[in-house]
Amino acid sequence: MEVFVIYIRIESSSAVPIYRQIADQIKYQIALGTLRVKQKMPSVRELAHQLAVNQNTILKVYNQLCQEKILQVDRGTGTFVAVGQQTIPISQRRQIVTKILGEAAVQAIHLGVEIREVHDLLDREYQSIKQQQLRSKQDE
């Protein structure tokens, strides 16, 4: 059986709860394509051991990501990266993105980065992640 290591970093001085830090990083890696569709996730115990984090925290992360249809459980065989699009309602998806963009807007205003430039930067980031996603799909 293939054992792999997920690269997750826990920031202990962050104001973000640990389960959200882990969930966000898994989402990010799926978006980037470093975690691929149908890929098997480490078991709750393995990931808890790797990160030195309470098993219930990992369980909570997996449950939440399953609810969001980002991961799926195959009875008996384990937890996998789900196939297909997530089915979170569009309003909720917008809400999540708006919150993060709000933080980015505050930073941009403080640092004196013009709105046009912010648009360009966002475009560039979006495209580069999409391209990486494409590349890792072609590698399969």
Add this chain to the structure above:
Amino acid sequence: MSEWAIEIENLHFSYGRNEILRGVNMKVPVGSIFGFLGRNGAGKTTTIKTLLGLLTPSAGSCRVLGIYPAVDPLAVRSKIGYMAEDQQMYGWMKVQEIIRWVGSFYPSWDDKLIAGLLDLLELPREGKVKTLSKGQNSRLALLLSLGHHPRLVILDDPTLGLDPIARKEFLRYVIGLLQRDGVTVFFSSHLLYEIEPVADRVAILDHGQIVKSASTDELRESVRRFIIPKSDFNADHLTGLLDLTRDSDSASLTVENCDEKKRAQIVQLAGQPIHEQGLNLDEIFEAYVIGNRGVEKKIHFHNGHVYGEEQAHA
């Protein structure tokens, strides 16, 4: 069996006139990893000694695995594992000698389990205790607390003095060896960031009383700080205020159990948009133990030296 591994009710303890515990109330669910937090001198070790039956409370009671330690301390000690703060072990003994010696006190000592743990924890059987590193020393103390299959393990500041790598390694063993088997872990520490990844629940002890007990996530999410661009308001009606610091033209409010209703109250108080922040665990700890609950004070005294000398152990 009860759903609580530890139940503490209105526990008081004094050394002479010095009142250390002033009505501690706490319940530790079976199978949980429970973080017991407090600054040095808050009463953590005194509470633990009472749980072990080493000290008799002046009032109140505690039950450990359903047994009153004040009545039957030996029954409690035979059922639980205990790792003392900065545990001293006979330096002249070899690792396997100290294991045999400690094992002789327990009828249910499991040599096979111990043999496996020795390998897992990478301890040298023939090494003398005094030659062990700090990390090995704490692993040996952990091993000695597990040989009789305890259902509850009490760890009193077990990672004190360990470097960050040894500390993480130790926490891994706590999760892998104990949580996996459903053993209840009662873990004291003065480092919140250390407790957070491993604890299901935490209780904060301050000046001999529990000032907060909650699940780790709940604690994180319910304590919020608001920055208000004015300072002349009255916050007396606000419940759950942990800290209020006023400046000449702004103020910061830290509140617990924050919900939409409380948020609305604060917005109303400010009369304008406010800035809301989540806090990291050290800041939450700080708010509970040294928060300035509405008493007028112009200067913020949270200057990063909150733990004073305790920081040296970090």
